[in-house]
Amino acid sequence: MKPKENTSKILDWKLLVKIFSLALPYQRKFYTAVFLTLSIAILGPIRPYLIQHTLDTYVAVKDPHGLLNFSLLIFLLLIIQSVMQWWSTILANFLGQQIIYDLRNKVYKHLLSLKLKFFDQTPVGTLVTRSVNDIETISEVFSEGMINIAGDILQIVFLLVLMFGTNVKLSLVCLSVLPFLFYSGYLFKEKIKESFEEVRNEVAKLNTFVQEHLSGMQIVQLFNREEREYESFKEINKRHRDANIKSVFYYSVFFPVVEVLSAISIGLLVWYGAKGVLTQDITIGTLIAFILYINLFFRPIRTLADRFNNLQMGMIASERIFLLMEDERDKEIEGTIALTHTNGNIQFKDVYFSYIPGQAVLKNINFQVEKGKTIALVGATGAGKSSIINLLSRFYEIESGSILMDGHSINDYTLASLRKKISVVMQDVFLFTGTIIENVQLYDKSISEEKIIATAKLLGAHHFISNMPNGYHQKVTERGANLSVGQRQLISFVRAMVVDPAILVLDEATSSIDHETEEIIQEAIIKMREGRSSIVIAHRLSTIANADEILVLEKGEIVERGTHNNLLQNSGYYKKLYEHQFAD
Ligand SMILES: Nc1ncnc2c1ncn2[C@@H]1O[C@H](COP(=O)(O)OP(=O)(O)O)[C@@H](O)[C@H]1O
Ligand SMILES: [Mg+2]
Incomplete structure (x- = not known):
């Protein structure tokens, strides 16, 4: 999923409305923050105005009483402004954090509802970046972005009103640098936007690489690719660093430029203003007030370019997130019937299927x-065995034909109720960090410990589990690295069987296991099949031999079918396969 390249638009209002609607649950805080920011923007420029008034009215005529009053007033204003500043910072950051908290929950929930196809096509690292880094950026729209920009602009406008209201000529003189300022601000904004986007992309690449290669560490080490792996990593890391340095470079140029321009502006002001003071066209108070105005004027301009970028980064990030959230194509399609009871009658009728349109993986599959x-x-x-069982659990949509359960298309059932009736044991067992109990329960606390132990006993897993230092509460490290392949397999059997499914789907592991465990597993499989409909992808002769029907798949088509003995008499593909696999 490649995000749409953003837009030369400075502001995408529709997007902005969407971002701000995230604050809807916190309206009071939001409006208070807006009110405070705008008030501060107005209060700032009033101070120089009062100082001018104090100087010209009270100092010039030596009125200590008036001077004291006005000084107190200015001081009071300062206190009020500081308190407001403090309050608005707290509010803005609260909003930012609360909103990313909400949004992250929503994004994760959304990810949980997506089809497997989506995850086939989207690198995990990208999704990690979306749900961690990108969302972080959105918080800045609230704490550093839009509200402050509005405040900054209001302050600038208000300053201009005060300046021109006081002295038009003086204003024009010191604002003569403005075109340069705007031009450099524009350049800066464009450049920094480019480099920020680059930084984002590099972050996503770094995340993707680290995530994927840490997961595949065993392969890396097994094939002695540490050196090369390290080189690739260094390369990606280098690009990440360069992108960041580039963005810092633009800041390091822009800020001094603004400093110089503001110094020139004050220089012009003093030069022209001092002449005016000499000829008594301009009062001392006005001159000093103007110096303060200029300082106030340049401060928001310095940060404005930066804040615009924060805003834009937030918009780019949020656009990506909204795109992810609103993409309904990969949402799992829900049925309406709740499958409460099933006989376990399954039928595949003329099923055609492909992962990638045009490249048929399953053709004309019929069985019952x-x-x-x-x-x-x-x-x-690669014949298509795993694909068949993926279809039954509705991990993918079929192209044509139908899959029926108890006479109804499986698409008519709600996903949860359908999957509840089918237990799938995958070829590769996935265990999560947690105890064995937790791995069997998978957050369903209604599955009792007694039930788990009883099932483990039935399947012959009890012995090895209870022999572990902490028994059923033994911690499983990430992906079950501290367990043997056979043990993991048995745990996955327990996981599948505790829910007493009507249908068992088993992708038999191909890896060879020690003889003793192998026997336990074979017996467990026989027990698991008892009294329920099963579809088994079989690699072991014992499993195949006592199946009721064997389907031989070749390149996505069923080429032979029958019982073990029938098929052997046929001397077809199955016989060859059998001789090849079980020659000894
Ligand atoms: N998630 C996927 N996306 C695209 N192609 C896939 C995917 N999974 C499997 N395939 C392709 O579908 C074909 C059948 O795969 P599969 O059903 O896993 O075979 P089997 O389980 O019999 O080894 C293979 O050619 C494989 O490359
Ligand atoms: Mg397979």
Whole structure:
């Protein structure tokens, strides 16, 4: 999913409205923050105005009483302004954090609802970047972005009103640098936007690389690719660094430029203003007030370019996130019937399927699993065996034909109720960080410990689990690295069986396991099949031999079918396969 390249538009109002609607639940805080920011923008420029008034009215005529009053007033104003500043900072940051908290929850929930196809096509690192870094950026729209920009602009406008209201000529003189300022601000904004976008992309690449290669560490080490791996990493890391340095470079140029321009502006002011003071066209108070105005004027301009960028970065990030959230194509399609009871009658009728349009993976698949019977799928790797079972759990949509359960299309059932009736044991067992109990429960606390132990006993897993230092509460490290392949397999059997499914789908592991565990597993498989419909992708002779029907798949098509003995008599593909695999 490549995000749309952003827009030369300075502000995308529709997007902005969407971003701000995130603050809807916190309207009072939001409006208070807006009110405070705008008030501060007005209060700032009033101070120089009062100082001018104090100097010209009270100091010039030596009125200590008036001087004291006005000084107190200025001081009071300063206090009020500081308190408001403090309050608005707190509010803005609260809003930012609260909104990213909400948004992150929403994004994660959305990810949970997506089809497997989406995850086939989107690198995990990208999704990590979306749900961590990009969302972080949005908080800045609230804490550093739009509200402050409005405040800055209001302050600038108000300053201009005060300046021109006081002295038009003087204003024109010191604002004569403005065109240069705007031009350099514009250049800066464009450049920094480019480099920020580059930084974002590099962050995503870094995340993707680290995530993927840490997961595949074993392969990296097994094939002695550490050196090369390190080189690739250094390269990506270098690009990340360069992108950041580039963005810092633009700042380092822009800020001094603004300093110089403001110094020139004050220089012009003093030069022209001092002449005016001498000829008594301009009062001392006005001159001093103007110096303060200029300082106030340049301060927001310095930050304005930066804030615009924050805003734009926030918009780019939020555009990506909204795009992800609003993409309904990959949302799982829900049925309406809740499958409460099933006989376990499954039928595939003329099923065609492809992962990538045009490249058929399954063609004209027809078979039926009657209640309590077992179908075995055999065939070379890539023949389409796993794809068939993926379809049954509705991980992917079929192209044509139908898959029926108890006479209804599986699309008519709600996903949750359908998947609840089908237990799938994958070829590769995935265990999460947590205890064995937690790995079997998978957050469903209604599955009791007694039930788990009983199931483990039935399947012959109890022995090895209870022999571990912490028994069923033994911690499993990431992906079950501290367990043997056979042990992981048995745990996944327990996981599948505790829910007492009506249908069992088993992708038999190909990896060879020690003889003793192998026997336990074989027995467990026999027990698991008892009394339920099963579809088994079989690699072991014992599993195949006592299946009710064997389907032989070749390049996505069923080329032979029958019982073990029938097929052997046929001397077709199955016989060759059998001789090849089980020659000894
Ligand atoms: N997620 C996927 N995206 C695209 N193609 C896939 C995907 N999974 C499998 N395939 C392709 O579909 C074909 C059948 O794969 P699969 O059903 O896994 O075969 P088997 O389980 O029999 O080894 C293979 O050619 C494989 O490359
Ligand atoms: Mg497979």
